[in-house]
Amino acid sequence: MKTVLLLFASNLFMTCAWYGHLKWRFLEGRSLLFVILVSWVIALAEYTLMIPANRIGYASGFSAYQLKIIQEAITLLVFVGFAWVVLKEKLTWNYAVSFVLIFAAVWFAVAFKPGNGPGP
Secondary structure (H helix, E strand, O other): OHHHHHHHHHHHHHHHHHHHHHOOHHHOOOOHHHHHHHHHHHHHHHHHHHHHHHHHHHHOOOOHHHHHHHHHHHHHHHHHHHHHHOOOOOOOHHHHHHHHHHHHHHHHHHHOOOOOOOOO
């Protein structure tokens, strides 16, 4: 659970670093270099949470593949909230279906131990 919470928190920072500049007024009219520097500062906070999340998760028995797939699903959850609240974009049916399929991938990734998945 600690891994998932750290991944969630790191993705809040990552989403802000990657997409926040699209709507933040204090960055309007600023140079691209300045916007990149602000994003890097925010991304530093993301890394300080992501690295421990992956180390803790790996030490707890998650494979690197599982950690990456879980992280991508969390990224999508955080992004949907961000897009809705900050960017004022609606989640359309085709995006929702796409996300459901990605969450199905997460289930497949964590439901079976490596080497013990469905096979012939």
